[in-house]
Amino acid sequence: MLPNTQASSLRRTTAWLLILAPVLFMAVFTLLGFRFEYPDILRRPAGYVLEQFRAGGAGLIALWYGMLLSALAFVALPVLVHQQLAHAHHRGLRLATTFGILAGLVQAMGFARWVFVVPTLAEQYTDPTASEITRAAIQVVFVSFNQYAGVGLGEHLGYLFTALWTGLIAAILHPQWRWLGGSGMALAAGIAAGLLEPSGVSWAGPVNAISYSLWALWLMAFGILLLRSSDAKPQGSSAIQP
Numbered sequence: 089m090l091p092n093t094q095a096s097s098l099r100r101t102t103a104w105l106l107i108l109a110p111v112l113f114m115a116v117f118t119l120l121g122f123r124f125e126y127p128d129i130l131r132r133p134a135g136y137v138l139e140q141f142r143a144g145g146a147g148l149i150a151l152w153y154g155m156l157l158s159a160l161a162f163v164a165l166p167v168l169v170h171q172q173l174a175h176a177h178h179r180g181l182r183l184a185t186t187f188g189i190l191a192g193l194v195q196a197m198g199f200a201r202w203v204f205v206v207p208t209l210a211e212q213y214t215d216p217t218a219s220e221i222t223r224a225a226i227q228v229v230f231v232s233f234n235q236y237a238g239v240g241l242g243e244h245l246g247y248l249f250t251a252l253w254t255g256l257i258a259a260i261l262h263p264q265w266r267w268l269g270g271s272g273m274a275l276a277a278g279i280a281a282g283l284l285e286p287s288g289v290s291w292a293g294p295v296n297a298i299s300y301s302l303w304a305l306w307l308m309a310f311g312i313l314l315l316r317s318s319d320a321k322p323q324g325s326s327a328i329q330p
Contacts, residue, residue, distance in 0.1 A: 102311075104315075106311030110158075110305070112154060120152075124140060138206070139210070141210040149203060156200055156203055159198075159199055166187075166189050167189070169188070180259065184253050184257050187249045187253040187256065188250075191246055191250040194241045194242060194245040195241075195242050195246040197242065198243065199242065213226045239286070243282065244286070247283055250276075251276045254303065257272065258272025258273045258276060271306060275306055278299025278302075279296060282296030
């Protein structure tokens with residue numbers, strides 16, 4: 089059991105991270121849409137993507153670094169949420185925390201390519217002295233790495249682990265906050281729908297995108313409820329007691 093001041097500080101830290109992490113993600117995601125045509129640009133030819141990335145300069149790399157930070161914040165978030173739900177002694181809590189940490193890690197690995205790999209590829213591709221053979225080779229590297237780090241790690245495994253964490257946490261929250269638990273389980277299913285997109289399921293992509301947007305609001309609602317509940321919380325414990 090944590091001292092009262094430490095427990096209160098931990099609750100507020102968890103609540104504010106639940107609120108601010110999705111705000112950072114949505115803000116950077118929106119700016120990337122304006123500056124880099126993201127995510128639609130991922131469906132364009134590799135050469136076009138690399139040229140647009142190079143044209144974006146340092147500011148575009150900074151935006152991708154913001155996306156990387158938002159994913160890294162989610163590595164810490166499941167650990168903090170675990171502390172707040174520890175009183176429930178739910179069998180799935182440890183598993184949920186593991187899935188949550190993995191979700192943050194694989195998405196961070198996916199976003200990191202735009203900060204550490206793509207800038208070099210874009211610079212080499214747009215070099216006026218580069219031959220057509222060199223440019224063709226760079227395109228192959230970009231597409232291959234994009235499939236591995238982007239589609240495989242960041243998207244497929246990211247969707248899977250995020251959906252599992254959200255669904256398990258929602259199930260734990262459901263007895264206390266039914267609307268939060270019920271909506272969380274529905275959003276987990278919507279996020280998991282993204283796993284079907286590579287198989288050609290037409291509705292999977294839009295459902296996944298909408299679910300992720302609502303999921304960000306769900307995290308913020310969780311954080312606000314945690315802040316509100318902390319005022320009426322019995323002293324001497326760090327767990328949620330709405």
